[in-house]
Every structure is written in C-alpha cells, then in structure tokens.
Amino acid sequence: xxxxxxxxxxxxxxxxxxxxxxxxxxxxxxxxxxxxxxxxxxxxxxxxxxxxxxxxxxxxxxxxxxxxxxxxxxxxxxxxxxxxxxxxxxxxxxxxxxxxxxxxxxxxxxxxxxxxxxxxxxxxxxxxxxxxxxxxxxxxxxxxxxxxxxxxxxxxxxxxxxxxxxxxxxxxxxxxxxxxxxxxxxxxxxxxxxxxxxxxxxxxxxxxxxxxxxxxxxxxxxxxxxxxxxxxxxxxxxxxxxxxxxxxxxxxxxxxxxxxxxxxxxxxxxxxxxxxxxxxxxxxxxxxxxxxxxxxxxxxxxxxxxxxxxxxxxxxxxxxxxxxxxxxxxxxxxxxxxxxxxxxxxxxxxxxxxxxxxxxxxxxxxxxxxxxxxxxxxxxxxxxxxxxxxxxxxxxxxxxxxxxxxxxxxxxxxxxxxxxxxxxxxxxxxxxxxxxxxxxxxxxxxxxxxxxxxxxxxxxxxxxxxxxxxxxxxxxxxxxxxxxxxxxxxxxxxxxxxxxxxxxxxxxxxxxxxxxxxxxxxxxxxxxxxxxxxxxxxxxxxxxxxxxxxxx
Amino acid sequence: xxxxxxxxxxxxxxxxxxxxxxxxxxxxxxxxxxxxxxxxxxxxxxxxxxxxxxxxxxxxxxxxxxxxxxxxxxxxxxxxxxxxxxxxxxxxxxxxxxxxxxxxxxxxxxxxxxxxxxxxxxxxxxxxxxxxxxxxxxxxxxxxxxxxxxxxxxxxxxxxxxx
Numbered sequence: 001x002x003x004x005x006x007x008x009x010x011x012x013x014x015x016x017x018x019x020x021x022x023x024x025x026x027x028x029x030x031x032x033x034x035x036x037x038x039x040x041x042x043x044x045x046x047x048x049x050x051x052x053x054x055x056x057x058x059x060x061x062x063x064x065x066x067x068x069x070x071x072x073x074x075x076x077x078x079x080x081x082x083x084x085x086x087x088x089x090x091x092x093x094x095x096x097x098x099x100x101x102x103x104x105x106x107x108x109x110x111x112x113x114x115x116x117x118x119x120x121x122x123x124x125x126x127x128x129x130x131x132x133x134x135x136x137x138x139x140x141x142x143x144x145x146x147x148x149x150x151x152x153x154x155x156x157x158x159x160x161x162x163x164x165x166x167x168x169x170x171x172x173x174x175x176x177x178x179x180x181x182x183x184x185x186x187x188x189x190x191x192x193x194x195x196x197x198x199x200x201x202x203x204x205x206x207x208x209x210x211x212x213x214x215x216x217x218x219x220x221x222x223x224x225x226x227x228x229x230x231x232x233x234x235x236x237x238x239x240x241x242x243x244x245x246x247x248x249x250x251x252x253x254x255x256x257x258x259x260x261x262x263x264x265x266x267x268x269x270x271x272x273x274x275x276x277x278x279x280x281x282x283x284x285x286x287x288x289x290x291x292x293x294x295x296x297x298x299x300x301x302x303x304x305x306x307x308x309x310x311x312x313x314x315x316x317x318x319x320x321x322x323x324x325x326x327x328x329x330x331x332x333x334x335x336x337x338x339x340x341x342x343x344x345x346x347x348x349x350x351x352x353x354x355x356x357x358x359x360x361x362x363x364x365x366x367x368x369x370x371x372x373x374x375x376x377x378x379x380x381x382x383x384x385x386x387x388x389x390x391x392x393x394x395x396x397x398x399x400x401x402x403x404x405x406x407x408x409x410x411x412x413x414x415x416x417x418x419x420x421x422x423x424x425x426x427x428x429x430x431x432x433x434x435x436x437x438x439x440x441x442x443x444x445x446x447x448x449x450x451x452x453x454x455x456x457x458x459x460x461x462x463x464x465x466x467x468x469x470x471x472x473x474x475x476x477x478x479x480x481x482x483x484x485x486x487x488x489x490x491x492x493x494x495x496x497x498x499x500x501x502x503x504x505x506x507x508x509x510x511x512x513x514x515x516x517x518x519x520x521x522x523x524x525x526x527x528x529x530x531x532x533x534x535x536x537x538x539x540x541x542x543x544x545x546x547x548x549x550x551x552x
Numbered sequence: 553x554x555x556x557x558x559x560x561x562x563x564x565x566x567x568x569x570x571x572x573x574x575x576x577x578x579x580x581x582x583x584x585x586x587x588x589x590x591x592x593x594x595x596x597x598x599x600x601x602x603x604x605x606x607x608x609x610x611x612x613x614x615x616x617x618x619x620x621x622x623x624x625x626x627x628x629x630x631x632x633x634x635x636x637x638x639x640x641x642x643x644x645x646x647x648x649x650x651x652x653x654x655x656x657x658x659x660x661x662x663x664x665x666x667x668x669x670x671x672x673x674x675x676x677x678x679x680x681x682x683x684x685x686x687x688x689x690x691x692x693x694x695x696x697x698x699x700x701x702x703x704x705x706x707x708x709x710x711x712x713x714x715x
Contacts, residue, residue, distance in 0.1 A: 037688050040699030073688030208645030210685035245591065245628050247685060284591050286626030289682065303584035304618070305625040364646035364687035371688050402645065436687075438645045452648050456682070462625075 026063035028106035029082035030054075030099060031131060035069035035217045036249050037371075038076035045093035046077045053100050062103050068218020070131040072118055073371035080131065085112035087119075118369050121388050123350065125358045126174075126334040127374050130218035135253050138260040141221040147264075149340040150225050151272045153232060162233040163189060166336070168344030170356030175201055175292070175329030176404065176433045177509075178355070178422040184326065187316040188234040191324035198231045198239035199320065199327045201297060205244070205289035206405025207456065209436030211360040212330035214372045216243070216250035219334070220257035221266075224280060226333030228271060229340060231278045234326050238279045242297050245284045255282055289406075289460035293508045294319075294327045296462065307464045308508035329434065331360055351377030355421035365402075365438035366393045375420075382416040385439055396441040400524070404433030406453045406460075407513025409520025410446060429520040431513070445542035446525040447532055450517045451479040457514035468511030471502035475518065482529060485536040485545035492529060496522065560610035563603035568596040572604070576611050583614050586622055590629055599630045627682075635670040635677035637715045639695050639708075644683030646690040651705075655691055656680070658705035663712065676712060 032038075032047040051064045070078040075089030079099050083106045088099050111132070113119050124130070134140040141147070153162055167182025188196060200223060204212040216223060227239050243251055258280050262268040269277040283301050290296045291306040294315050300306040301320060319325025335357060339347045348356040355377040361384065364370045368390035375384060381401060385391070392398050400410040409430035411418070418424055422432050440449070458472040478495040481487040499515035506512045522529065531537050536545050562569035575592040579585035589612060593604045600623055609619035623629045639659065643652050656667065659678060663671055670677040686692045689701025693708055695715075700708065 036699070037686050037701075040686060040689065040701060073686075076688075204685070205682065207643075207648075207683035208687050209683070210687055213685040246681060246683075284588065285628075286587055286591065287628030287682065288626050300587065301584065303582075303586035303612075303614070303622070305622055362687060364690060365649045370646075370690075405645075436645065438649060438687075440649060444649055452645070460682075 022061050022063055024061070025108070027061040027108045028059075028103045029063040029065055030103055031065055031067040031070065031080040031082055033068070033070040033076060033078040033080075033131065034066045034135075035073075035214055036247075037069075037073040038078055039249070041076045042093055043077035046079065046091050046096070049093040050079070050096055050099060053096050054103065057100060057104065059104060066134050066136065067132055068130045068135045069127070069214045069372055071122075071127075071371045071373060072369060074369055080114065081106060082111050083107070083109045085114045087114040087116070117387050118371075118373075118390065121379075121383060122374050123358050123376050124374050125338050125347075125350070126222075126331050126360055127215060127218065127372070128338065129222060130214065130372075133219060135218050135220060136256060138221065138257070138264050138266075141219075142264070145341075146221055147225055147261075147266050147272070149337045150228050150266065153229050153340055154272050154274045154276055159189065159233045159235060162229060162340065165340060165344045166233070169339045169347035170344075170351075171332065171335055171339060171347065172355065172422065173329060174331035174335070174359065174434070176407075176431065178432060181328065181332055184316055184328070185230065185234050187314075188236075188324045188326040191317045193318070193323045194235075195238065196234055196236040196323055197320045197325040198227050198234065198236045199297065199301070199325060200227055200239065200241040200330060200333055201292065201294070201327055202241055202243040202247075202250070202330045203285045203292045203297060204247075204330070204434060205292045205460075206434050206436045208362065208364055208402070208438045209405060209434045210362045211372065211435045213244075213247045213250050214362075215330050215334050215360070216247070216254055220250075220254045221261060222337055223254075223330055223333045224257055224261055224267065226336035227280060228267065228278050229336050230326060230328065230333065232276055234324075236326065237277055238281075240281055240283050240301055240320075242283045242285060242291070242301060245286055251282060251284065258282070288462070289456070290462045290508070290510050293510060296508070297327065298325065305462070307462045308510075310507060331435070352419065352421045354423055359420070359432070359435060361435045361437045363389050363437050363439070366396070366441040366443070367391070367439040368393055377421045378419040380417050380419055381411065384420070384437065385416070389439065392439065392441050396443070398439070399442050399444060400440045400446070402430075402438040402440060402449070402517075403436065404431030404513075404516070405436055406456045407431055407509060407516050408433045408436075409516050410440070410449065410524065411520075412524040429516070429523050431516065443540060443542070445483075445538050445540035446521040446528045447479065447483055447538075448540075448542045450521045451476065451483055453517040454479055454514065457510060461510060461514075465505075465507040465511060467502050467505040468507065468514065471498060471506070471511070472514050474498060475502065475515065479518070482532050483538070483543040483545075485532060485543070487533050489530075489533055492533060560607060563607050569607070571596045572608065573611070576608070581612055583612050585612055586614055586619065587626070590619075590623055594629060599633050601631070601633075605631075632670075636675050637696050637712075638677045638679060639693060639712060640679045640681050640684070641667070642684045642686070642690070642692040642694075643680045644685075644687060644690070646687035647683075647692055650690040652691045654705050655693065655703055655708055658709050659712065662709045676715070 079088040171181040172178040296306040296308040693703040
C-alpha cells in the first residue's frame with residue numbers, strides 16, 4: 001500500500017441545508033426575510049451564509065430561520081434578531097459580521113419588535129405571522145397557534161355562530177369594494193344549491209399592489225385556515241385559490257401548504273377528526289386584470305376567456321358551475337382566523353365605526369420606506385406617508401397619493417390629515433381598492449398619470465361591452481393629445497362627457513372605474529390640464545411638448 | 553351523452569408532452585382544465601405553438617376556436633418562440649413613477665426592439681409586465697428570471713450587452 005486512501009471530507013453535522021436549527025430551545029433566533037423582494041437581493045445566500053457562520057462560530061444555540069415578509073422591502077435583504085428586535089438592512093452574504101456579533105451576545109427572552117417608527121406605528125392582524133413564521137413549514141405554523149381556531153370552530157361552534165361572529169366583527173371585503181363579509185357569508189349559506197364553493201381571489205391585478213402576494217408568500221396556511229372556516233360557515237366542501245401566474249413563489253408556497261395541510265389533517269376529508277371535509281386546489285390566472293372581477297374570475301376557472309357577466313345573479317347565489325359561491329380576497333381570509341380566536345368584538349374595536357379592523361397597504365412610489373404595512377383603519381395619510389413611510393425621497397415635495405389602482409384616484413396634499421377608511425376615500429373621489437398606495441412627488445405629471453391608467457384599462461378591457469372597449473381607447477387618445485400639447489379646451493370638455501358615459505354604462509367594475517383617475521385628477525389638478533392645453537407646458541416637465549407641434 | 557373518443561396522440565414523441573398530458577389527466581381531461589393545460593405547455597416548451605393548441609383542445613374536447621380564443625385573451629400566454637434571452641420590464645405604477653419608460657426607451661435605442669418583440673438575431677426578447685409585485689424595488693426588470701431592482705438604463709443596457 002503506497003498511497004493513503006483519501007479521507008472523506010469531514011461531514012458537517014446534518015442540518016436542514018437552508019435553516020440552522022439547534023437541538024433545544026434556541027438562545028437567539030435570526031429571522032431572515034425570504035419574500036420575493038428580499039430573495040431577489042440574495043436573501044437566500046444570506047440565510048445559508050448565516051447558518052454556516054453560526055456553525056463555524058460554534059453557536060449551537062442559535063437558530064437561523066426563514067420567515068416571510070418583514071415589511072421594509074426597500075432595505076432588503078433584511079435580518080431581524082428575534083430577542084432584541086434589532087433589524088439589519090441591506091445585508092449581503094459577504095458581510096454578516098454585524099449580525100453574527102449581535103447573535104453572539106443575545107440572551108434568551110421574549111420576542112421584541114423593532115423600535116423604528118416604521119414598525120411601531122403598525123398593528124398586525126392579517127400579517128401577524130409575517131416575518132415570524134416559516135412560510136414553508138406546517139409545524140412552525142401550528143407551533144404558533146395555527147389551525148387552533150379551525151379546530152375550535154369545528155368542535156364548539158355551529159356554522160350560524162361562526163357567521164354571527166364574523167358579522168359582529170364588522171369585517172368588510174379587503175379586495176376593494178368593502179362589502180360586509182358577514183352579509184356575504186349569510187347569503188351564500190342561505191342560497192339554495194349544492195355543492196357550494198369557496199374561492200379565494202388572489203388575482204391581485206392592481207399595478208402597485210402586492211399585499212396579497214406578500215400574505216401568500218409569508219403565511220399561506222393562514223389563508224387556507226380562513227378558507228376552511230369560511231367553508232364550514234357557509235356549507236361548502238371544496239374551494240379554489242385563483243392566483244396570478246406572475247407570483248411563482250406565492251404559488252409554490254401555496255401548493256406546498258395545501259399538500260402539507262392535507263397530510264396534517266387540516267384539509268381534505270375529516271378535517272381535524274370531524275365530519276367536515278374541505279378540498280382546495282389552485283387555479284392560475286394568466287395575466288388578465290379583468291379576472292379580479294368575480295364573474296370574470298369564475299369564467300376563467302371554467303377554463304374560458306375572462307369576460308364578466310351582468311350581476312345579478314351574484315356569485316353568492318349562482319357562481320361556479322351555477323352553484324352558490326363565496327368569493328373573498330386573500331386579506332379578508334387572513335383576517336378570519338384572528339376574529340374567531342379573539343372574538344368579533346375585539347376586531348370591531350380596532351379601526352373606525354364603519355371600517356373595522358386594520359388594512360394592509362403596499363406603500364410604494366416616491367417614498368423612503370417602501371414596503372408592506374398594516375395599520376388600523378382611520379390612520380391618517382400623513383402618518384402613513386411621513387411617520388411610517390419616512391417622507392418623500394430626496395426631501396422633495398409631496399404631491400399626491402394614488403390609491404385604488406386603475407379604478408382609484410389621486411389624493412392631493414390638502415387631505416393629508418384625512419383618516420383612511422372606505423367612506424372617506426370615496427368622499428375625496430378615490431377608492432380603497434386592494435391597498436396599493438403610491439406616493440407621488442413633483443416629478444409626476446398628473447395628466448400623464450391619468451393617461452398611464454387609461455392605457456392600462458384600454459389594454460385590459462376584455463372587449464365584451466362597447467362603452468369600455470371603445471370608450472377607454474377614445475379617452476386614451478384624448479389624454480394623449482393633451483400630453484402632446486395638441487388638444488383644445490373643447491376636447492377637454494368632450495373628454496369629461498365621454499368619461500361620464502363610460503362610467504355610467506360599462507358592464508363591470510373595470511369600465512365603471514376606468515374614468516376615475518381622470519375625474520380625480522381633474523378635480524384637484526385641473527390647472528395641470530389647462531397648462532398643457534392653453535400654455536402648452538407640462539408643469540412637471542414629464543410630457544414632451546415640442547414647438548413643432550404648434551398648429552400653424 | 554358522452555361519446556367515447558380515441559385519446560389524441562401527442563404531436564411529437566418529445567417527452568415534455570407527457571408533462572402536459574399528466575396535468576390534463578389529473579384534472580380529469582375536462583374542458584375547464586384548458587388554462588391549466590396551456591400553462592403547463594408553455595412552461596414545458598417556452599411558448600404555445602399550433603400543435604400544442606390542437607393537442608390540448610382535442611384532449612379536453614374544446615373546439616380549436618375556443619382554445620385559440622383563450623390562448624390569445626390572456627397576456628401571459630405567448631404563441632411565438634422567445635429569443636435566447638428574455639428581459640421583462642415591469643410597467644406597474646410604482647415602476648412607471650420611477651422611470652420604467654426610460655428603461656424601455658434605452659433598450660429600444662440600443663437593441664432596436666420594442667415590447668413583445670424579439671431582436672432580428674433572435675437573441676433578446678423584450679416583454680413588459682403589468683406589475684411584478686416588487687414595487688419596493690421599482691423600477692424592476694427581470695433578466696432571464698433574475699430580478700434586478702432599482703434598475704437604471706445604463707446598467708441594464710450594459711447587462712443585456714454582456715449576455
């Protein structure tokens with residue numbers, strides 16, 4: 001024997017490759033955000049690197065844990081030390097010294113939230129597990145009280161009692177329109193026809209909105225639990241999650257959650273050892289904004305083009321396969337579990353008298369702290385933009401905040417102290433929408449903003465009804481000519497008339513809402529339209545009005 | 553009354569058809585599996601060609617007119633092969649506010665390609681997305697599946713040139 005047999009490389013103690021897990025209860029835990037925003041900034045390498053560094057440093061009592069969205073997406077990748085609430089932002093896989101040092105000196109204790117105003121001003125209900133629970137682990141969800149509410153509901157409450165509790169909570173649909181959830185559940189429960197269905201609307205089409213994506217990526221079991229409770233309350237035995245194909249991570253985590261929940265006995269036949277059974281399947285959207293409208297969504301699940309049908313009949317009476325169908329938004333379902341756990345009165349005490357609870361907003365645009373926030377209804381816009389959002393980028397001047405997506409409106413600075421709830425937003429010509437909140441500063445031209453949304457609606461119009469199909473195209477052409485400095489005041493008046501017609505006569509919410517950005521910008525920023533037409537100047541310097549366009 | 557039909561054969565013996573076939577079978581080969589079947593065909597082949605449309609339609613008993621109608625209604629489906637590399641520019645509101653139009657302009661002037669087109673050498677397909685949901689990183693671009701946040705035109709053109 002001349003050569004020694006090469007020795008196998010020393011094996012590291014076997015751990016889950018992506019998560020460091022100590023044997024006993026950990027002294028310290030590092031939460032590493034693995035939602036899309038942070039993942040696209042190498043968060044997974046941070047997670048793996050941190051686990052390796054912890055092992056190298058001999059810290060066997062430290063856990064490194066994958067969690068869902070920590071909220072402050074602008075500063076990702078994010079790592080939070082559970083015991084101190086210390087938050088590390090812009091962490092890179094090569095620079096983990098700070099986090100490792102912090103972990104080494106932490107002593108065991110209860111969880112603490114970060115102290116920055118971005119976090120302190122928030123109230124987490126729908127997203128309470130985001131950033132705390134591993135979204136890919138059923139055990140972790142259950143260890144944090146998951147599926148307790150479902151079990152309790154199935155064993156101690158009648159369906160009518162569940163609906164009563166939801167009605168008492170004052171919960172309203174979080175998809176935008178704000179229809180009382182309890183009322184909807186009662187309608188489905190009382191409707192004749194069987195089997196009944198439950199659909200979770202996760203076709204979050206509003207540009208600039210990512211609440212549902214974040215909830216699904218961060219806490220998919222929460223949504224499934226809410227759906228199962230809803231199914232029990234209305235008497236359904238199967239359901240679908242209709243999710244955008246543009247959210248691959250959310251779809252992957254959701255599918256995994258469904259598989260694990262079925263294996264764990266929380267979905268499928270005999271849920272939690274009771275007679276109740278509930279099957280869930282995922283259906284992918286395919287990039288049609290109109291499919292967020294409930295009748296179009298049903299047409300899409302039927303495998304057809306997503307064109308809406310006139311209501312009534314409402315899906316609650318005749319929906320999927322012409323049977324009674326409950327359709328709620330992701331965030332609505334995410335609120336169900338805490339309501340059943342803490343009671344309807346607890347929920348209705350949060351927020352304002354007409355808009356109970358909290359609302360998740362996706363804060364984006366020209367604001368410093370972009371990300372996902374959850375605040376009680378009735379929080380003022382100023383608190384959201386300045387206290388939580390940290391003000392405008394580069395210290396520029398606030399101009400407007402856009403809510404409600406393409407059916408919403410722009411709210412100017414004079415309403416910064418307005419409380420945000422369903423009614424007040426409608427009062428200023430906007431709309432709650434699904435929760436996108438886009439902050440604009442003086443670099444945005446409001447005519448161009450209206451044109452942007454009209455372009456969106458024009459492209460997304462399904463083409464079924466004439467007012468929407470033709471009207472949005474004509475409105476876009478008129479807006480385009482204004483931004484090129486070629487329009488007259490007569491055309492502005494014509495545009496207003498046409499916008500009113502489209503609003504009154506379109507079949508579904510897409511067309512009815514499409515003129516809203518025009519109305520709201522005209523209401524508060526008419527002078528900008530007039531500058532384009534009369535002075536042929538774009539005040540924000542966005543629109544390229546060239547001298548050659550001057551009519552001879 | 554359902555009539556027993558011969559199971560349509562896959563257009564070629566490419567193994568990827570098995571993925572599509574399995575997906576359809578799991579959903580009971582029912583007409584409402586159409587969108588799911590088109591998704592799996594696009595995932596397997598990158599785009600949906602006429603053969604795929606016919607095969608899916610025949611398997612699910614959906615007439616070709618309806619299959620084509622559905623495949624063209626939804627923006628997510630593409631009936632043309634993509635270039636070697638793809639670049640998706642998000643045009644959601646947050647990206648629009650933060651300059652997505654400048655990105656598209658810069659890419660067009662460097663590569664002579666407009667959204668939903670492929671360069672003449674077949675190297676680069678340019679696409680736009682309504683909203684990728686990474687609004688915090690606006691403006692966002694996805695190059696070959698990797699998200700580039702806070703994209704600026706010079707950097708993105710540079711990255712595309714190096715592909």
